Every structure is written in structure tokens, then in C-alpha cells.
Amino acid sequence: MGLVDDGLVTTDKIGTSNYFWSYPSAVIQTKRNKLQDLTSSVQKQEEKKERLEQLIQEATQDRQETDERAQLLAELKQEQSATKELQAELQKYKENDPELYLKKEKASKIAKEATNRWTESIWEMQSYCVNKFGMERQLFDQTFGIKDDFDTVD
Structure with a gap:
């Protein structure tokens, strides 16, 4: 083939x-x-x-190279440099942007919800193993590397 x-x-x-x-x-x-x-x-x-x-x-x-054209080109270069300076200054304040802050806050909330959902799932699995197989909680925690401070995120 x-x-x-x-x-x-x-x-x-x-x-x-x-x-x-x-x-x-x-x-x-x-x-x-x-x-x-x-x-x-x-x-x-x-x-x-x-x-x-x-x-x-x-x-x-x-x-044709005229004085007016040369003047307009010089003015264009000045405006472009001013634009670059303003863009650089805008970058300084970008981390305080309210829209960016709201996006980060929303992403943080989603991450917390996902973390808590996984924590609840682990607890459900732990409860199932303890009830179904007669396994002790400490043995389950030790087997799967779950620490004592394992809890939901507030």
C-alpha cells in the first residue's frame, strides 16, 4: 500500500x-x-x-519631492512616535484594566467551582470505597496521597 x-x-x-x-x-x-x-x-x-x-x-x-511632501512625512513620523509612546503608557495601566480584572475574577470563580467539584468527587469515591470494600479512611487517604488538610476551597 x-x-x-x-x-x-x-x-x-x-x-x-x-x-x-x-x-x-x-x-x-x-x-x-x-x-x-x-x-x-x-x-x-x-x-x-x-x-x-x-x-x-x-x-x-x-x-515628486516637494517641501509639502517632506513636511507631511515629518509630521507622520512625529505622529507615529507619539502613538508608540501612548501605546507604551497604555501598557503600564493595562494590569489595572477593569475588563481584565473582571475576566480574571470570573476565571478564578470557575476554577474554584471546578476544584470544589473535584474535591466532592474524591470524597464520594472515598465514601464508596469505605462502604463497599470496608476500607478505612486513613488507608484510602494514604493510598491515594491525600493529605490531612484536603478540603474545599472558599
């Missing part, structure tokens, strides 16, 4: 039998098709690259 998966052998089911065969020219034809696909893909990418380079060249020719 490995040869079938690799495309080196062809298979067909005729009736209840599986027939396998391989033509020497089939591998060559498969490789030719793959080469042709890759060649056409490379050609398309080269055409796209030439088109984009031409667009870049046209765009740079259309732009």
Missing part, C-alpha cells in the same frame, strides 16, 4: 480482487506533469513580480 500511496503503483478493485500494476511511462508522465505545473507557477510569479516592480517604478516617478 505504500507504493500505491506514493503513486508508483496503480490499483483497481475488480470484483472481489485487487489488481496492482505499474507502467514505466506513468512515473515519467507524472514527473513531467509536476514539472510543467511548477514551471507555469514560476512563470506566473515572475510575471507578477515584473508587474509589481513596474507599478513601484511608476509610483516613485509620480512622486
Whole structure:
């Protein structure tokens, strides 16, 4: 089946039998098709690259270095640096974000509920083993590594 998966052998089911065969020219034809696909893909990418380079060249020719353009570029850089500074300052206050605080509080509540649910399940299992098998609670705790301070979370 490995040869079938690799495309080196062809298979067909005729009736209840599986027939396998391989033509020497089939591998060559498969490789030719793959080469042709890759060649056409490379050609398309080269055409796209030439088109984009031409667009870049046209765009740079259309732009003229004027005082107004230089002033606008300088203003843009100032605004971008101011934005970065404000983003950095915003990061300082992010840990005091009320939405983030509420999400953490909700996650904490869910974690506590899950912990208490598992604790209750362990107690149920302990009660079952003690009642069904006559096992002592201390032996159960010792066997499963349950410490004396095992309790629900408040």
C-alpha cells in the first residue's frame, strides 16, 4: 500500500480482487506533469513580480519631492512616535484594566467551582470505597496521597 500511496503503483478493485500494476511511462508522465505545473507557477510569479516592480517604478516617478511632501512625512513620523509612546503608557495601566480584572475574577470563580467539584468527587469515591470494600479512611487517604488538610476551597 505504500507504493500505491506514493503513486508508483496503480490499483483497481475488480470484483472481489485487487489488481496492482505499474507502467514505466506513468512515473515519467507524472514527473513531467509536476514539472510543467511548477514551471507555469514560476512563470506566473515572475510575471507578477515584473508587474509589481513596474507599478513601484511608476509610483516613485509620480512622486515628486516637494517641501509639502517632506513636511507631511515629518509630521507622520512625529505622529507615529507619539502613538508608540501612548501605546507604551497604555501598557503600564493595562494590569489595572477593569475588563481584565473582571475576566480574571470570573476565571478564578470557575476554577474554584471546578476544584470544589473535584474535591466532592474524591470524597464520594472515598465514601464508596469505605462502604463497599470496608476500607478505612486513613488507608484510602494514604493510598491515594491525600493529605490531612484536603478540603474545599472558599
